[in-house]
Amino acid sequence: MILRNKQTQEKLEVALSEFKIKFAKELRNTFDSFKKSENSKQYFKLKDYTEEDFYFNLQWSFNHLSNSAWYIERL
Numbered sequence: 001m002i003l004r005n006k007q008t009q010e011k012l013e014v015a016l017s018e019f020k021i022k023f024a025k026e027l028r029n030t031f032d033s034f035k036k037s038e039n040s041k042q043y044f045k046l047k048d049y050t051e052e053d054f055y056f057n058l059q060w061s062f063n064h065l066s067n068s069a070w071y072i073e074r075l
Helices: 016-022 024-041 051-056 058-065
Strands: 002-005 011-013 070-074
Touching (some): 016 024, 024 051, 024 058, 051 058
Antiparallel strands (some): 002 011, 002 070
């Protein structure tokens, strides 16, 4: 996967396992935001969203729900 820094435009190429280690804090915060966002869309029944749901669309979730200086350019 290719990551790009929003401020410096620096590129970083990492594997998913390395990404999970380096960005563990950001991923946890983004996953929490993802659950809150998805649960706010449910009017009748709250689903217990799992990490599989989050990782299904990792690029969109990380880029739109995190406050990281990095974004996923390409998987």
